[in-house]
Amino acid sequence: MQFKVIGSNVTRPDAVKKITGKALFLDDLSLPGMLYAAILRPDVAHAKILEIDCTEAAAMPGVVKVVTGEGCDFRYGDNIRDLTPMAVDKVRYAGEPLAAVIAVSKRAAQDALKLIKVKLEPLPIYTDARDAIKEGACVIHELNGQFEALPKFGGKPNTNIANEYRLRKGDIAAGFAKAAHIIEGEFDYPISSSAAIEPHGAIAWFHEDGSIECWSSSICPFIIRDELARAYKLPLSSVRVHIPELGGCFGYKSDITVEQTVAWIASFVPGRPVKWVASRKEDFTSTLVGNGLRIKMRLGATAQGKFTALETRILHTTGAYADTGVHVCIAATHNSTGAYEFENCDFEGISVYTNTTPVGAYRGYGHQCSQFAVELLIHRLARQMGLDPFELREMNYLGPGKVTALGENLYETNGDIRACVKIVRDEIWGKAKPDNDEEYVYGRGFSAVMKSPKGAPFSTKGVYLKFNLDGSVCINAGGAEVGQGLRNVARQIAAERLKISPDRISVYTEIDTQFSPYEWQTIGSMFTVQGGRAIMRACDKAIAMLKRTASQVLRLDEDLLVYDGDFVYLSTDPSFRVSVPEIARGYIYPDGVTVGDMVQTTADMRLPRYSNFDHNGQGALGVSYTFGAQACELKIHRKTGQIVIEHFASSFDIGRVINPIQLRGQIAGGVVMGIGATLTEVLRFDELGVMTNPHFSKYRFPNINDAPKKQSIIFVENPEDIGPYGARGIGEHPVIGVAPAICDAIYDALGLDIDELPVSKDLLLQALEKTA
């Protein structure tokens, strides 16, 4: 297929505003009469609230009001409604909102906050699911099991189990009976943060007319709208949510979290907008954290190496509220096969309430955690069997004719993992590994990758398209631009379909639930696939409208007309034609009589035949899959244990490359995020459940020196039928194979098996000592 715009490096529409500092992010917004909130957090992670004395704080100059959670009579959430906007009666994690000061300036609010006096009665604290799940553990939620929840979701009363998900495929006992080799392991992918450079925040404004307006640095405006409307008993149309530019997301600005807290605070000062923006510390302690999964896995294979069975047991330190983390555990569980077929599966994912910051989405949505486990087990199995790990994998890849753990059939349109494997193998193993020298030891490692999206029955993405009188086009969609470049993708797809230059298409700069089409939420790397297809549908409808008007004007049948971006003309004789500007608002005859319609269309797209899981935990939850492979060559400094990633190679069957430079940016950035998760990033809690390193100076975020010295990023393009022009999702994928590839390379260099992330410096140094 020949493309004009797809596959070319169109400059992104937001680049100039961002590089000039003129793009407006949440904290850049200022509204007339705006007040500022500062929020008090407890210094202990689990306690009864005995007293909150606000009198002194309330008397401070500039203070408008001091508020607590007292009197809050609703819970919220979009999966398990276990959240309250502020602590009521109890605190369940150390970052939880306990009280707030509303003042005329940020400084006044922060100063007064120090004068609030709180009396708490400590309760037992659990920062690890393994402790919280023990028999007799203090129950964190007295109402566990009674919260409103999605069908098949919810906790076990009088325990800290927030949700249990089970998946069964085939016959696990028979699978292990057939196995000549069985290998097992336990792996930990700890709590870390998406840590976008822009901290999370929100503005809420209860208007005198009874409506609510909210601004948030979120990717889920419609979920925020729906949940605010529900909490304050308003029609959805009376809540309006705006999303300005977003300074990164990587998962944790999803669902509804801080918005409900800021709205609760603002509800005490109706008529005044209230702004709250997280400090970096609060962004770590009090928004959403990521991961926190402990994975036990047992894998069986025949004497030849064909996989027969996989048993996965995941224990999730989900945090004090499970609403935002429950699906992370489920996705990690059913995707724990990685890129391999297992005829027999028995998986269990248990979400456990703990006294830690709630877990939410983090780029990869659990895939990176359980595939870290399965990939490392496969490395070890190959060793145990004396097989080349590439050969072992080759026997077991998912692909056409194979069936996923969810029971979904795969076809050629789901992509070719073997092509990706070959590419990264050639990149990394195509040259000799350097010999160990006095300073460094060297290693090479590999991981296959499988990713499916996170959907929902109503997870649609909408588009509004409008032809202007000069034939230029405006597009509104609900996809949140977090930096991934989806607005440019939208523009390129529309330009291709409408056969016009991307310069003639303007895309939305913000989302506004009043003016934007509905989008469930921009998660799961699905905008290109679903939003892109919705744009094609909207374009096709617009072209059909143009042809309908042209058929009246030209007095010709519609099916004989051709649209070329500039004109609609008769296929057999192009001299019978009318220009697009002439018919974009209907056609106006010289006498003023007008025929035809203004060309404005809407469309949406949901994943075809997406379904909930059944009694076996199976169902069409994936629908659109992306496969890939990642590999690296690294060196480890003998004295310091410092790891230098010399070369990192990634290949994905992307289906169709829409914008090469943006795509490369996604992969290059994802790989470095994965390097952070593998080597340095972890959030730690002390015995009071207080996070000990919620600062960039203490949370080791990768900088330019941690990035690979070279990245090879190569795409395979076997088109999928769902996405636009065959494109698949890619945003989260490059994170997934990084940890297993690096850990495989560490083994190659040192003979050291890694079970827990981030990779322990002490273990590295001990292993290095042995090689000395």
Added chain:
Amino acid sequence: MSLIEISLNVNGISQVLRLDTRDRLIDALREGLSLTGTKRGCDDASCGACTVIVNGSARRACVTGVKTLEGADVESIEILAKGLKLHPIQTALIEAGAVQCGYCTPGIAMELKALFDKNLEASREEIIKSLSRHFCRCTGYEAILEGALLAQKRLKENN
């Protein structure tokens, strides 16, 4: 709370600001002057998003106390483009694909301006050293480095 009056030259314009003595330069720029292009990312000088130029050197505005700034020359991202004409650092970063979410971008652009204003012959290692003061979660840094090198090349050609 005590207030002080500070005279500053911000982006070529002399201004007198009344500020809280505890304020940092980032507060003066963002709240005092509505120059919101300077971004707040960490409050402990780790991320570099708030980088501006003070008396010719790159500084983290989030830890620069205003009391020290009497009479200082401050340049923020808003000074970089001249009217509709972008600075070569800006066009180079765009062309290299270094702009994704854009939140760290102004700080990086100002870091590079400070570097190249002082030393247009900066080595690749010196450029990397400057960029190592900045966090970017989006790009993986390779496009930023490429943009920096391209900007240097263009600036040299313009000289």
